[in-house]
Amino acid sequence: MQDRATPQKDAYALILEAIDSHFYKPGDRLVESELADRLGVSRTPVREALQRLETQSLLTRDGRSLIVASLDHTQMAELYVVRGTLEGLAARLAARHATPEEVAVLRDMLRADQALKNDPDALARANRRFHKQIHLASHNRFLVQQLDLVHRSMALLATTSIAAEGRGSDTLQEHGRIVEAIAAGDGEAADAALRAHISEAFVTRLRLDAAKVEAAD
Structure with a gap:
């Protein structure tokens, strides 16, 4: 700031x-x-x-x-459950309602973000923009509002899961599957791809936290 x-x-x-x-x-x-x-x-x-x-x-x-504030393990798990459900719904709705121009923007983001795969901080910012674009493409203002609240709470996690080794490349591959499902108008596949993406991020974060505990012992 x-x-x-x-x-x-x-x-x-x-x-x-x-x-x-x-x-x-x-x-x-x-x-x-x-x-x-x-x-x-x-x-x-x-x-x-x-x-x-x-x-x-x-x-x-x-x-x-x-x-x-900070989130304990239980709060973090609860947050990821809600995030996965709402993000999946946003992707499902985006597959139904996204305009060709919105899909083009998502694809542009994918291409631009390839240059950031080895810069966790920059990719984390790009990741937030990418997800926000999907929220907007859902064309559901109430869902967007709820996801804004969820993403504010995500700021209470001390680090980004993208910082884990190899996570940058995996994140971009997962983003690619989400975009292609949205572009194909396949709501079920888009929902599943985004939920899987959030699940992988959660697993990575749990591994990072476990490693910190082990290092402290």
């Missing part, structure tokens, strides 16, 4: 972006006065933004301080 003068109405969006990009990580303490200085705004919009983020469970209390 860059230091710059920012309209007060953007305080919430900028703090949310900083959490989503892991500028602020789970467990980091957010101080109202420091945020106001960094954003170049008064403390009032920052206070309101922090209250909103706390209501959305993206921040939690640690005594009198607000910190970026």
Whole structure:
């Protein structure tokens, strides 16, 4: 998050972006006065933004301080169940409703993202754009809203599964299968491909977490 003068109405969006990009990580303490200085705004919009983020469970209390929330194993598993179900539905609807232009954009993303397979941070950002495009191609505003909430909660995971060795290439191959199913108008295949993609990401994350525990022992 860059230091710059920012309209007060953007305080919430900028703090949310900083959490989503892991500028602020789970467990980091957010101080109202420091945020106001960094954003170049008064403390009032920052206070309101922090209250909103706390209501959305993206921040939690640690005594009198607000910190970026984290997800335990059970919460993470629950989140992936919901994500897989909703993402699969989005792909199914996209296969039914996506315009040729929307399919073309997805294919353009696939081609462009090939250059990012060895850059986990860049590919993680591209991955979010790719999934968002599928959400929009579902042409269901209520589903898009729910998926936005799910993806905000994904920011509470400390790392991206794409950082695992080989996961970048696998991710792009899985994306390719999703796009081809959508382009073919095969909702069942698109749903299955996207659910499989989320499942693989979850398995990778579980392996990463298990490796951290083993290293700490």
